[in-house]
Amino acid sequence: MSYSPSPVRYDSMTYNRCGKSGIMLPALSLGLWHNFGGVDDFKNAKQIIRHAFDKGITHFDLANNYGPPPGSAEENFGEILKKDFSGYLRDELIISSKAGYRMWPGPYGEWGSRKYLISSLDQSLQRMKLDYVDIFYSHRPDPLTPLEETMYALASIVQQGKALYVGLSNYNAEDARKGFEILKRLGTPCLIHQPKYSMFERWVEDGLLNVLEEYGVGCIPFSPLAQGLLTNKYLKGIPEGSRAGKPHGFLRPTDITDEKLNKIKKLNDLAKKRKQSLAQMALTWLLKDKRITTVLIGVSSVEQLNDNLACLNNLAYSEEELNEIENILKS
Numbered sequence: 302m303s304y305s306p307s308p309v310r311y312d313s314m315t316y317n318r319c320g321k322s323g324i325m326l327p328a329l330s331l332g333l334w335h336n337f338g339g340v341d342d343f344k345n346a347k348q349i350i351r352h353a354f355d356k357g358i359t360h361f362d363l364a365n366n367y368g369p370p371p372g373s374a375e376e377n378f379g380e381i382l383k384k385d386f387s388g389y390l391r392d393e394l395i396i397s398s399k400a401g402y403r404m405w406p407g408p409y410g411e412w413g414s415r416k417y418l419i420s421s422l423d424q425s426l427q428r429m430k431l432d433y434v435d436i437f438y439s440h441r442p443d444p445l446t447p448l449e450e451t452m453y454a455l456a457s458i459v460q461q462g463k464a465l466y467v468g469l470s471n472y473n474a475e476d477a478r479k480g481f482e483i484l485k486r487l488g489t490p491c492l493i494h495q496p497k498y499s500m501f502e503r504w505v506e507d508g509l510l511n512v513l514e515e516y517g518v519g520c521i522p523f524s525p526l527a528q529g530l531l532t533n534k535y536l537k538g539i540p541e542g543s544r545a546g547k548p549h550g551f552l553r554p555t556d557i558t559d560e561k562l563n564k565i566k567k568l569n570d571l572a573k574k575r576k577q578s579l580a581q582m583a584l585t586w587l588l589k590d591k592r593i594t595t596v597l598i599g600v601s602s603v604e605q606l607n608d609n610l611a612c613l614n615n616l617a618y619s620e621e622e623l624n625e626i627e628n629i630l631k632s
């Protein structure tokens with residue numbers, strides 16, 4: 302069936318300014334790391350993307366290696382774009398991709414050289430059948446390539462018109478600061494930083510968030526639900542078809558420890574008192590910080606997406622609730 306976007310798609314979403322840029326991003330963005338690859342159900346993937354756009358999610362986050370197999374999420378997304386988002390609808394979308402992890406054999410298939418970043422983006426554009434992406438990221442810092450080379454490559458990608466903005470992902474506070482300085486000198490200020498951040502992973506609070514604020518760079522935390530741990534789904538074992546139950550991916554059954562489950566249970570009880578699901582509480586806990594532009598979720602169904610979208614109905618926290626969360630996380 303052909304798709305025509307909902308006419309009320311901009312009515313219920315909140316849009317936040319990304320750092321000190323001209324770009325507004327939806328409070329929730331959708332990532333295609335899992336559930337959109339060659340091994341996944343294409344029809345389900347298409348339904349999720351259509352529904353996300355209908356609810357005001359304008360930002361879709363990809364990377365060269367998303368799948369599995371690597372590259373297949375971009376191919377599938379390209380198919381969906383071609384059929385459902387042709388013509389001027391492209392101008393309503395912010396599409397991101399990244400390069401940093403291994404994509405092809407030999408010394409030029411990963412990390413942060415100019416050679417790798419530019420070839421990889423060309424491949425991503427081909428897979429998605431696009432002329433440009435809106436945001437292109439260096440996916441991880443490269444300890445061996447000079448930072449200048451990686452930043453110059455990002456700036457020239459913008460000059461070539463293959464990306465409109467650039468971002469850094471997984472850079473620590475010190476490297477991010479150095480990168481922002483170089484990019485500013487080159488006239489291509491960094492738009493956004495993408496770190497792992499959730500109730501269970503809080504390294505960004507030790508300096509990175511302050512650096513982002515200082516440089517006017519936005520922040521898009523990934524794995525805000527700790528890949529599904531910060532929901533009620535693992536409280537009674539590992540459900541079939543869940544990320545921890547699948548043979549591929551990075552959430553392994555051994556990650557679901559008794560210590561984590563104990564905290565999840567207490568957080569789940571608190572979420573109930575707030576009349577939220579735990580997933581909604583984990584997302585709003587991130588959004589309460591004004592330095593967070595948008596939270597980057599992953600979902601395996603339209604139902605999960607709806608559950609997460611409903612977090613926007615209850616964003617407020619009392620001091621007491623925040624203290625209770627801290628105490629649970631420290632317990």
Ligand SMILES: NC(=O)c1ccc[n+]([C@@H]2O[C@H](COP(=O)([O-])OP(=O)(O)OC[C@H]3O[C@@H](n4cnc5c(N)ncnc54)[C@H](OP(=O)(O)O)[C@@H]3O)[C@@H](O)[C@H]2O)c1
Nearest residue numbers: 332333334523524525526527528529532543544580599601
């Ligand atoms: N820059 C980087 O290095 C990097 C690394 C990782 C991810 N990312 C980006 O961040 C995005 C999000 O990461 P993520 O997928 O790990 O995010 P996440 O939101 O922490 O985890 C997503 C998973 O949580 C479960 N889930 C989501 N909503 C739920 C709900 N309402 N109720 C119950 N379960 C729910 C689903 O698991 P099931 O599949 O089990 O149903 C879903 O696949 C990725 O798609 C990617 O774009 C970037």
